[in-house]
Amino acid sequence: MSHLSDAQLQELQNTLLEEKKDLEHHFSANGEENTALGESLTDSTGDLSTVDNHPGDLGTEVFERERDLAVNDTLNDELDQVNQALGKMEKGTYGVCEVCGQDIPFERLQAIPYTAYCIKDTPEKSLRNDRPVEEQVITPPPTGAGEGRQEYDRRFDDADAWESVEEYGTSNSPAMAAKRDVEDYDDGM
Structure with missing residues (x-):
């Protein structure tokens, strides 16, 4: 038995379906093959060659491509979570934390309708704090270098x-x- 009323479930289902529609529209508007940006750099830029007049131009293109890949990867993960939430609604297990089995409050589900965790059990997402390997071989600057x-x-x-x-x-x-x-x-x- 769900702790959510029928009206609450309907509201959350509508939100999830709208979110799914928006995410699918993103991928269809950019071309289905663009979800992984499978085309080559020359095809995506429209240039005859990746060798351009200025090396900075190619750097900008590579940066933009990497950013698009990261955005698509994040949106694809979100679409998977939305589909999983809709599947849980069909099974009747929606709104229950996957870790502790407690009910997820309606207010949290309104904020993040595809969440599978209560606040207490949400996995931490932290930035990596490891340093690049190059720093182990770089000669440190001389003492007093820089400002002053x-x-x-x-x-x-x-x-x-x-x-x-x-x-x-x-x-x-x-x-x-x-x-x-x-x-x-x-x-x-």
């Missing part, structure tokens, strides 16, 4: 270059100086 490095190492670098060059005056001749009646290169500034 001149305060610590007092070596000559590009920031000091302008001050050194400025001591020599400009490349203007006395005739081209901004001031009138200049006879020396140092006075022309």
Whole structure:
């Protein structure tokens, strides 16, 4: 016996069917083969070659393609969950947590109609915190590199270059100086 009333079940079923319709429309509007983006990069971009005038253009295309794959993968998982929820409705097991077997509150089902878990038993989704293997072989930057490095190492670098060059005056001749009646290169500034 379900803890949900017939009206609540009908509302949730309508929400799930609407969600399913929207997800299926996404895949049909983008072409069924586009769910896995099976076409080649040259076909999807419409270019004759993947070698373009600028390497950044190809990088942008690859980024966009990877993003589309991730979005399609997420939406495909959501469609599977919606179909599973509709199947549970037919079997009469909808609204029951798969872990503890307790009833999932109606308010939670309104928020996430395809959920299979109560709040307490929802699996955690966390970002991976492992670091790229490349970081194990990269030489660390020198001490004091970055912001405020001149305060610590007092070596000559590009920031000091302008001050050194400025001591020599400009490349203007006395005739081209901004001031009138200049006879020396140092006075022309």
